[in-house]
Structure formats: structure tokens, C-alpha cells
Amino acid sequence: MWTVSKLARRCGLSRSTLLYYESVGLLPPPSRTDGNYRRYGEEDLRRLERICVYRGAGLRLEDIRGILDRPDSDASSILQRRLGELNTEIETLRAHQRSILKLLRNKDLRSNEVVTKEKWVSIMKASGFTEADMKRWHAAFESSAPAEHQEFLEFLHIPAQEIASIREWSRKG
Amino acid sequence: MWTVSKLARRCGLSRSTLLYYESVGLLPPPSRTDGNYRRYGEEDLRRLERICVYRGAGLRLEDIRGILDRPDSDASSILQRRLGELNTEIETLRAHQRSILKLLRNKDLRSNEVVTKEKWVSIMKASGFTEADMKRWHAAFESSAPAEHQEFLEFLHIPAQEIASIREWSRKG
DNA sequence: CTTGACCTGTCTACCACTTCATAGTTCAGA
DNA sequence: TCTGAACTATGAAGTGGTAGACAGGTCAAG
Numbered sequence: 001m002w003t004v005s006k007l008a009r010r011c012g013l014s015r016s017t018l019l020y021y022e023s024v025g026l027l028p029p030p031s032r033t034d035g036n037y038r039r040y041g042e043e044d045l046r047r048l049e050r051i052c053v054y055r056g057a058g059l060r061l062e063d064i065r066g067i068l069d070r071p072d073s074d075a076s077s078i079l080q081r082r083l084g085e086l087n088t089e090i091e092t093l094r095a096h097q098r099s100i101l102k103l104l105r106n107k108d109l110r111s112n113e114v115v116t117k118e119k120w121v122s123i124m125k126a127s128g129f130t131e132a133d134m135k136r137w138h139a140a141f142e143s144s145a146p147a148e149h150q151e152f153l154e155f156l157h158i159p160a161q162e163i164a165s166i167r168e169w170s171r172k173g
Numbered sequence: 174m175w176t177v178s179k180l181a182r183r184c185g186l187s188r189s190t191l192l193y194y195e196s197v198g199l200l201p202p203p204s205r206t207d208g209n210y211r212r213y214g215e216e217d218l219r220r221l222e223r224i225c226v227y228r229g230a231g232l233r234l235e236d237i238r239g240i241l242d243r244p245d246s247d248a249s250s251i252l253q254r255r256l257g258e259l260n261t262e263i264e265t266l267r268a269h270q271r272s273i274l275k276l277l278r279n280k281d282l283r284s285n286e287v288v289t290k291e292k293w294v295s296i297m298k299a300s301g302f303t304e305a306d307m308k309r310w311h312a313a314f315e316s317s318a319p320a321e322h323q324e325f326l327e328f329l330h331i332p333a334q335e336i337a338s339i340r341e342w343s344r345k346g
Numbered sequence: 347c348t349t350g351a352c353c354t355g356t357c358t359a360c361c362a363c364t365t366c367a368t369a370g371t372t373c374a375g376a
Numbered sequence: 377t378c379t380g381a382a383c384t385a386t387g388a389a390g391t392g393g394t395a396g397a398c399a400g401g402t403c404a405a406g
Contacts, residue, residue: 005383015384020363035371037384057276058269061362076280076288077296079273083325084297084310086266086273090317093263096231100252100259103230107249115249123250137257144263152256176353189395192355197393208402210353234393347406354401364390371384376377 002040011048018048026051026065058082090144097148104155117156138166139173175213183218184225191221199224199238231259263317270321277328290329308346315343 005015021027027048030038047068054064059082067075108115124134141149149170153163178188194200200221203211220241227237232255240248281288297307314322322343326336 003384014364016364017362019386024362033371035384037371053272053276056269057272058266074296076277077300079277079280080293080296081300083270083273084314086270087310087313087317090263090266091313093231093259093266094317096229097256097259099226099230100256103226104249104252107252120253123247123253127250127254137260140260140264141257144260144267178353187395188353190393193393206402208353209355210402349406350404352401352403354399356398358397359395361392366389367387369385372382374379374381376379 002045004038004040007040007045007048010045011052013048013052021048021051021061024061026061026068058086094145094148097145101148101151101155104152108155115156117158120156135169135173138170142167142170142173175218177211177213180213180218180221184221186221186225194221194224194234197234199234199241231255267318267321270318274321274324274328277325281328288329290331293329308342311339311343312346315340 002010004018008015008018018027022029027044030040030044033039050068051064054067057079059067059078063078063082066073067078104115121134124137129137138149141152146167149167150163153166158166175183177191181188181191191200195202200217203213203217206212223241224237227240230252232251236251236255239246240251277288294307297310302310311322314325319340322340323336326339331339
């Protein structure tokens with residue numbers, strides 16, 4: 001038996017999220033205590049855990065409800081459709097990255113101010129990034145868009161050999 | 174000289190979008206005709222085109238305003254920050270894809286119903302996908318997440334040789 | 347002068363929440 | 377028994393970047 005906040009924290013969600021799920025009918029209204037507090041049981045926990053699994057796969061709440069509440073609904077096709085949508089979303093984001101790199105290069109040409117590794121590092125540090133954050137940054141970039149990562153490192157005027165080594169440890173990350 | 178809708182369509186946006194940009198101060202309120210219609214000029218067009226470039230790079234309107242209205246603001250660092258954010262967003266989406274693949278594999282094991290290429294194609298067609306759409310689908314998948322693409326093709330029980338050929342034309346496509 | 351295509355401002359809806367305001371409840375310590 | 381911290385309840389409003397509905401105004405062609 002749990003209260004809202006206890007159950008929420010147990011599943012890594014916030015209290016308001018659970019209340020929201022209830023309001024849209026994704027979680028059934030639980031029983032109440034004498035003081036009108038929500039009291040959740042095992043059943044609720046199991047359902048919420050399933051919800052979290054599908055949320056972790058990036059499904060919309062509407063789709064999750066379809067899978068949970070209509071046992072005849074084809075979960076596979078919903079998952080496959082989402083898989084495809086994720087592709088186009090990723091492609092869109094990579095297109096954004098390419099646009100940014102293009103803008104950065106143009107800026108580089110127009111202004112005589114050449115962006116260097118040192119300047120970039122100082123900008124990142126000023127934004128509150130630590131060395132470890134930047135390692136993760138490179139690892140993510142290398143993993144999600146290797147070609148664009150290469151392009152960016154070139155943009156920073158880093159010598160080819162150093163680029164290779166940065167990308168090396170980015171992959172091993 | 175253009176009206177709202179004309180200018181919007183010219184830039185591939187909707188009328189509401191332009192009105193919204195004006196309401197948040199990203200576009201200046203234009204002059205009006207006798208009938209109180211908005212009348213946009215060259216200046217507005219140029220500004221809107223710059224906005225579209227930055228929007229195409231996935232920048233938030235707030236950041237775009239910073240770049241356009243504060244000439245001393247460092248566009249480079251805004252672009253670089255966004256580049257990093259895009260990485261983490263892409264990583265999140267790829268994590269979603271991996272979760273979906275895991276769920277699909279589990280489903281495959283639990284239910285005896287094996288998902289095959291034929292079933293998948295029929296599901297996609299039922300969702301209104303044409304052959305050409307599916308080619309694009311594979312190309313996007315191969316480009317954005319090659320390992321996950323391989324995994325998905327294996328999930329469909331497609332023989333290794335055919336998988337290789339599908340990935341081959343996906344890359345060229 | 348009528349038709350009908352386009353325009354106007356204002357409003358609501360979307361998604362998945364979060365935050366806020368206000369008020370009631372529970373519980374541990376003094 | 378009282379106090380106060382930490383919970384809880386409900387409802388409303390805000391977020392971003394649009395899309396679309398609505399009722400009415402404007403304009404050019406015929």
C-alpha cells in the first residue's frame with residue numbers, strides 16, 4: 001500500500017505525473033483512506049510499471065492505453081509504427097545538426113574570428129560544462145552522428161591526428 | 174508587398190505561425206492597409222527568411238531572437254550549445270528504438286506468433302505506406318541507426334544474405 | 347451589385363506534463 | 377495537547393510552436 005508520492009518515487013516519476021495519468025484515465029482512480037488520501041495497491045504498481053516500460057520506449061500515452069486496455073490490440077504494430085516515427089525524428093535532428101555546422105562554417109568564413117578548440121572549451125566551461133561533461137558530449141556526438149562529429153572537429157581547426165584520437169576515445173567512451 | 178498568408182506560404186509557414194511570431198515579438202508588427210490588413214515588405218521578408226534558416230537548424234525562437242536582435246550576442250556559442258543538445262536528444266530517441274526492439278523480441282518469444290517480413294509489410298501497407306515509403310523508411314533507419322536496423326531485420330526473420338542486400342540499397346538509396 | 351475567395355482578430359486544442367494557489371490531513375516531538 | 381513540518385487534495389494556468397475553427401470584413405472579377 002502506497003501514497004501517491006511513495007508510488008511515484010518508486011517508479012521514478014513525480015506525484016503530479018501520477019495525478020495526470022489518473023486524470024487522463026491511464027491509471028484507474030485508486031481507493032482512498034479515511035482522510036481522502038489515495039491508497040495504491042499491488043495492481044496499481046504493476047500497471048504503472050508497465051506504463052513506465054512503454055514510456056521508456058517513447059510511446060505516446062494514447063498508444064500505451066491502447067496496448068494496456070485493449071488486449072486484442074496489436075502491440076507489435078504500434079511498436080513498429082513508433083520505430084519508424086523515431087527514424088524520421090532522428091533524421092530531422094541530424095538535419096538540424098548539419099544545418100548548424102553549415103551556419104558555423106559560414107560564420108567562420110565571414111568573420112575573421114576563427115573558432116578554435118580553446119575558444120570552444122572556454123565557451124562550454126562558461127556554460128557550466130565540466131571536463132567529464134565534454135567527454136560525454138563527444139561520446140554522444142560520435143555515437144549519434146560520426147560524420148557530423150568529424151565535421152565539427154574540423155571546424156574547430158583541430159589537426160587531423162588529434163581528431164582521430166578524440167574520435168577514438170569517444171567510441172570507447 | 175505581401176499579406177500574411179502570402180508571406181507565410183512563401184516561406185513554407187502557416188498564417189498562425191506568423192501571427193504567433195508577431196505576438197512573441199520575433200517579427201515586428203507590420204504596417205497596415207486601408208482595410209487594416211497586414212502589409213509586409215522586403216525587410217520583413219529578409220528577417221523571416223533568417224528566422225527560417227535558424228528554425229531549420231532546430232533553434233528555439235528565444236535563441237533566434239537573441240541572435241537577430243542582440244548583434245553582440247555570440248551566435249556561435251548558441252549554435253554549439255544546440256549542437257550538443259541535439260546529440261542528447263538523438264541518443265534518447267535511439268534508446269527508445271532499442272527499448273522497442275527489446276519489447277518486440279520479448280513479444281516474439283512469448284507469443285508463438287512469429288513476426289515475418291510479409292506480416293510487417295502488410296501492417297505497413299495497411300497503415301498507408303507505399304513501397305517507396307518503405308524504401309525511405311529503411312534508408313532513414315540505416316542512416317540514423319545502422320545497428321538497430323540490422324537488429325530489426327533479424328527480428329523479422331529475414332535471411333542474412335537478404336539483410337545484407339536490404340542494407341546495401343538502404344545506404345545507396 | 348453580387349459572388350466567392352481571401353482576409354481579419356480571437357479563440358481553442360494539442361502533448362505531457364509542471365507549477366501554483368489554497369486548503370485539508372497526518373504524524374512526530376515537546 | 378499543541379505546534380509545525382511534511383504530507384495530501386483540488387483546480388487552474390502555463391509551457392512551445394503551431395493548427396484549425398469561427399464570425400465577420402475586404403477585395404477583385406464578372
